[in-house]
Amino acid sequence: QKEVEQDPGPLSVPEGAIVSLNCTYSNSAFQYFMWYRQYSRKGPELLMYTYSSGNKEDGRFTAQVDKSSKYISLFIRDSQPSDSATYLCAMSPLLTSGTYKYIFGTGTRLKVLA
Amino acid sequence: DGGITQSPKYLFRKEGQNVTLSCEQNLNHDAMYWYRQDPGQGLRLIYYSQIVNDFQKGDIAEGYSVSREKKESFPLTVTSAQKNPTAFYLCASRTTSGHNEQFFGPGTRLTVL
Numbered sequence: 001q002k003e004v005e006q007d008p009g010p011l012s013v014p015e016g017a018i019v020s021l022n023c024t025y026s027n028s029a030f031q032y033f034m035w036y037r038q039y040s041r042k043g044p045e046l047l048m049y050t051y052s053s054g055n056k057e058d059g060r061f062t063a064q065v066d067k068s069s070k071y072i073s074l075f076i077r078d079s080q081p082s083d084s085a086t087y088l089c090a091m092s093p094l095l096t097s098g099t100y101k102y103i104f105g106t107g108t109r110l111k112v113l114a
Numbered sequence: 115d116g117g118i119t120q121s122p123k124y125l126f127r128k129e130g131q132n133v134t135l136s137c138e139q140n141l142n143h144d145a146m147y148w149y150r151q152d153p154g155q156g157l158r159l160i161y162y163s164q165i166v167n168d169f170q171k172g173d174i175a176e177g178y179s180v181s182r183e184k185k186e187s188f189p190l191t192v193t194s195a196q197k198n199p200t201a202f203y204l205c206a207s208r209t210t211s212g213h214n215e216q217f218f219g220p221g222t223r224l225t226v227l
Contacts, residue, residue, distance in 0.1 A: 004156065032214050043120075043204055043218035044157075051214075088157070092214070100145070100214050101172075104156035 003027050006089055006105030015114050019076040023089035023105045026070065030091040032100065033065050035074045038086045038107065047087075048074065079112045086110070117141065118219035120205050125224045127192070127199070135190045135222045137205030143217075144210040146188035150174060151202040151221075160203075163188055164210065192224060200226045 006023045013019055021035075032051055036044035048063035050056045050072075056063045062075040072091070076083055086107040092100045118139045127133045137146065145164050149157040159172030163182040177196025182188055188207075192199045205219040 006156075008154070034215065036218075041202075041221070041223070043118075043220045046215055046217060049215045090157075090216070100208065100216075101159065101162070102147075102157075102216060104149075106154060106156045
């Protein structure tokens with residue numbers, strides 16, 4: 001079993017829809033959770049960063065962490081064609097050496113249709 | 115502009131050759147990372163460095179080498195011992211004080227001919 005599981009998609013939605021992207025994980029030591037957006041042949045761009053459980057909102061984006069279920073989500077409201085990209089989740093424990101080693105999901109490809 | 119730069123954007127290599135990928139950051143970040151991205155797989159960690167003159171192997175370090183002589187620079191050498199080097203290589207950095215967000219460069223696409 002992979003440490004982080006993410007549905008590869010593709011996920012196709014009409015413009016204006018609410019999008020829900022999800023990752024599950026198996027390592028209860030993960031404390032830091034991130035979502036990245038990656039356009040084709042570009043580097044990932046950090047969208048959201050959360051620590052521990054709870055919700056965080058930034059504009060049209062909401063990140064949700066449920067540590068009891070080992071499940072994280074990214075919601076995109078009023079989705080736009082420019083949101084079409086691959087979305088990567090990433091997470092990290094705090095290692096005893098003070099380092100951070102990030103584990104990534106395989107990414108979900110999202111297509112927002114105009 | 116602050117950020118992470120990688121060069122070149124595209125790189126072609128013949129089998130048996132070593133190549134070096136450049137990564138430079140002006141974010142004053144202490145930690146730097148190299149990842150490899152292949153279709154259908156998540157990013158896999160090659161090497162990481164917390165401070166100058168120190169670095170650790172990641173999950174797939176075989177066939178790769180790095181150096182960290184300056185805080186701003188973390189070059190990656192893909193050696194001829196790497197059996198399947200064709201991939202998209204991503205450099206990242208992170209501050210070690212306070213926040214733990216990791217930021218990425220634009221990537222280098224390496225193709226072995």
